[in-house]
Amino acid sequence: MSLRWKITATITVVSVLVAVALSVIVHFAFAYRLADEAREVQQERIDLVMREFSRTGQPSLGGTLDDPDLPRDLRAAVEDGQKATLIEDTADGSYVWAAEPVGDGRILSLRDSYQGRLDSLASLDRVLVAGAAAVVMAGAGSGVLIGASLSKRLRRAASAAGRVADGDRSARVSAAIGGRSRDEAAELAQAIDAMADALQARLEAERRVTADIAHELRTPLTGLTTAAELLPPGRPSELVRDRVGALRALVEDVLEVARLDTDNERAELSEVALAEFTARRVSAYGPGVEVRVVADAVLETDPRRLERILVNLVANAVRHGAPPVLVEIDGPRISVRDHGPGFPETVLHDGPIRFRMGPGQTGGHGLGLTIALGQARVLGARLEFANPPGGGALATLDLALKPSGTI
Template identity: 55%
Template sequence: MRGILKRLVPDDAIRTGLRWKLSAAIALVGALVAIALSLVVHNAARVSMLDNSRDLAIERLQVAQRMYESGRTQTLGVKVDDPAIPRDLLQKVMDGRRATFVSEGAQGVPDIWAAVPLKDGRVLSLHTRFTDRSADVMKDLDQALVIGSIAVVLGGSALGVLIGGQLSRRLRKAAAAANRVAKGEADVRVRDSIGGLVRDETDDLARAVDAMADALQQRLEAERRVTADIAHELRTPVTGLLTAAELLPPGRPTELVLDRAKAMRTLVEDVLEVARLDSASERAELQDILLGEFVTRRVAAKDADVEVRVIHESEVTTDPRRLERVLFNLLANAARHGKPPIEVSVEGRVIRVRDHGPGFPEELLADGPSRFRTGSSDRSGHGHGLGLTIAAGQARVLGARLTFRNVRSAGAPEHVPAEGAVAVLWLPEHAPTNTGSFPMLPLSGG
């Protein structure tokens, strides 16, 4: 599963926070809306002012027309048969209509034209420019629209950061709770972890994850019970088979039967141990031991050919029986799948077991030990794959961390065969209590 996710999500994929995506989206939408509204308001104000200027020009032209027809002096700005009158306006006036016309003048300031036909066939026209007061009003309006648009964008960005931050925080809490569930903490509920009074899609996702975790937990528990029951039921007939085999007359066939019966008994015991470890009910029985001395004595009793080096002695609190089980399983795996010499080193709370074989399979390095998966034939062509699984499970009971890596020369590419495999057991500084939790340490005064 981890490998599939790694292929689907490349390492160089761009990772961005939800709050910044949401903030950018709101800011973009706010900017587009602000620009659109600014253009609409600007054009509406411009049209309204131009209409007012046209109406004012028509009123002045009507006054000038009455004065002209009564023989009085013409109003300032009014001309008869002005040669500069626009052609489009002149065409409308020649049709006997009173009309206005707007043209672009110098520096983008509109020119207002109004014209009316006279009874003697001549054309009376008025030419004015957009008033300075109107131009100032439009300038102030444009400035206000720009400031308002900037305020909308900044406000939208801040709102996006606020909303996105809250949503991102809930999602991070949900992800952290889901990771705890994935690590085996069955009592964790994602919905309770995210909290909050508002119900949204995040709550639906949390409930779905909780339901999925419960279903998976029930299924795994059912499988564990079936496995434990089968192994338990096999225990009695296998023991009887082994006892019967020991009563057979000496000879090669008897040795083969005894060997297979012992292997079957070992397998049944291993399966039972895995089932107990999966149930998370195992608790460590803690004792204080000198780690280097303990490892030296246990390895010497197991295999005198294995070299043990104590680099730094350390007193640890752990379960000796479980620690011995982990150590013996690592040694058995190195002897079965690696090559001599096998070396064990103790440095403080760290135990390293190294062989000089072909190294661990890539699947094990990527995903960790897996039961009944023996990996590649060059290292794990024999066995049932439970040794390292049990070692990892017992390490979890001890609160320790078990890691695996292959040894290669410095600068050697990945395709070059490994020069050995190293299993490293990191014992915790504070061992778990008999309830499975870790002790609360008093804070030192400062």
């Protein structure tokens, strides 16, 4: 149940309880008042009847001497020498009684109908039911309006927070929820905006540090590469050149990740026939990898960035998976499947994390999938990772979405 309906249900329940409580209180208060008034009137009348009886010796004004229908409880009270009144409900109606002893064990009584007052009480009950229904309807309506307003603001806040999480630096939760009210939702929005600004500032500082370090490493690496080429042939020289090449590739990857973190990258679009393009790149970078074409597609994308994604996915499958490795093109969708141990759970749940390898994985820095995901984001494509039921790892690139930026 959404917050909107929870608020509506709560307000409705409270309205029902309040309406019922007030109706019950008013009903019984009015019923007691009617009974008290009827008893007072009947006492005054029995006093008049008693005075006339004392003067004439005969009952008058509707009074009855030793009425056989006198209720037992009333008779018992009068026989104790007390003047008493009683409201009696019978099969043929309700009556109010008054009785007083006149001596020699005789009782003078007076009976009047109580039905008129009960009719008044019934009329009041109908009014109370109608009023309670109106209160409940008004409460439910106000609950719907209040809940809808709050739910709408919170949904806008969640949507804006989602855009912030996706890297939209211009998104602000306070602006999304709107309004001038300074309630808890506005305070929450301000807190989220402050947190987003702080995180952005920290991430930007880390990105600048990473980019500066990688950039500064380029100059000594260039010299180191030149010096390695001047070494005499031999196994030690090959090892030095291999490590220098790996370090150079790592620096270039770090710089690329830093550029992707800026969200300033734009795709340079051109027409690409996916089947032919994929087959050529895969054969060059992944010999022995099978390419299967289910359906070809020609679409506009950035060939350089698409090649980078394909190369990283194939390299990851070859390095950390197991043969056979299959690349399948199905329209705008490209999938890379291997039959190794599959992606680590952290990749499936949180996505690839730079400089973090899965259990038992060696020979990399955890940047390949990170770069592939960043380049897919620039292309406006969706890159998903899964471990299919048959075993292995499956990376699916969907290029059918709209590029995030073009030049």
